[in-house]
Amino acid sequence: MVDDIKILVVDDERVVIRSVEMVLKAEGYDIEGASSGKDAILKMEQNNYNLVLTDLNMPEMDGITLIRWLRQQKPETGIVILTGYPSQETIKEALELGIIDYVPKPFTPAVLLDVTQRAIEWLRKRGVVEEKPTEEFPPSMLDEIDRVIKQYKEIPGSSIPVLQRCQQIVGYLPPHVQKRIAKGLNLSPAHVHSIVSFYSYFTMKPRGDHNIRVCLGTACYVKRIEESLNKLKQELKIDVGDxxxxxxxxxxxxxxxxxxxxxxxxxxDEETYGAVTPKKVAEILEEYA
Ligand code: FES
Known part of the structure; x- marks a missing residue:
């Protein structure tokens, strides 16, 4: 998981919870959903979340009431508002209660990710969230990365080939490798991160010997790919990103x-399987057993 951050998303619209989970889980965040303020409080009484993304407009308990509760009971928790049409008053009150940021609905995955990362950075600077120790890589591996950076440094637009080469060397592109590349190429870490997030070829987490990519795009989604994804998770006993x-x-x-x-x-790996069903998932896995 990314820096052991635990996130709770609170929204009465299941579709919002699911899309936030999909985007942030794919980036390695540990995230759970709550469909009401009461459900959120129950969850927060049992778990510690570093960051809460909450809607403001919810039946039974509105977001502002939830934020007030959080401020009293869990003052260390970071809060980001996730809402469509906030009034000036509610935004003013939320700001007075110390929210970190605001994501307007509807949002794109890039905006959600950007605000989440900035909120975590904000918490880290205040010492609320500890940075996970950097993975140890052998010095020879780091030297090889530096050699690649040096080789491409003066060539404009070389970030993608550098990232490709570095992923071949390390196997994946964790945040500290991205930062090393950004520094070496004189680019901002956010720019390098956006390239890594955009291209599905790149990964921020180690992959297994066989990497299975499941498409959640519209055409696949309407043909119920989720059922096959669930079957896959159940068969392999892992979650997405693991x-x-x-x-x-x-x-x-x-x-x-x-x-x-x-x-x-x-x-x-490189083999494409179409018309996938949960039954077919089991057969595909057998091919690689
Ligand atoms: S939506 Fe294009 S392959 Fe799945």
Whole structure:
């Protein structure tokens, strides 16, 4: 998980919870949903969340009441508002209660991710969230990364080939490798991160020997790819973004694999499987057993 951050998203619209979960889980965040203020309080009484993303307009208990409760009971928790049409008064009150930021609905995955990352950075600067220790890589690996950066440094637009080469060296692109590349190429870490997030070829987490990419794009979604994704998670006993204990399989979700005519689609390594069903998932896994 990213820096062991635990996030709670509170919204009475299930579709919002699901899209926030989809975007942030794919980036490695540990995230749960609550469909009302009361449900959120129950969850927060049992768990510690570093960050709460909450709607303001909810039946039974509005977001402002929830934020007031949080300020009294969990003052360390970061709060981001996730709402459509806030009034000047509610925004003013939320700001007075110390929210970190605001995501207007509807939001794009990039905006949600950007605000979430900035909120976590804000919490980190205040010492509320500890940075996970950097993975140890052998010095020879870091030297190789630096050699690649040096080789491409003067070539304009070379960030993608550098990232590709570095991913081949390390196997994935964790945040500290991205920062090293950004520094070496004189780019902002946010710019490098946006490239890594945009292209499904790049990954921020280690992959298994067989990486399974599941398409959650519109064509696949309407043909119920979610049922096959659930079957996959159940068979492999892992969640999206994780690797099986024997390091054999990993699951990723992507937004379109460019094979919409075959929907619903999954890709195992370089092999594309169309018209996937939960039954077919079990057969596909057997091919790699
Ligand atoms: S939407 Fe799934 S392949 Fe395009």
């Amino acid at each position: 690797v099986t204990e024997d390091k054999k399989f990993s699951i990723e979700v992507v937004r379109c694999l460019g094979a919409c005519g075959l929907a619903p689609v999954i890709v195992v």
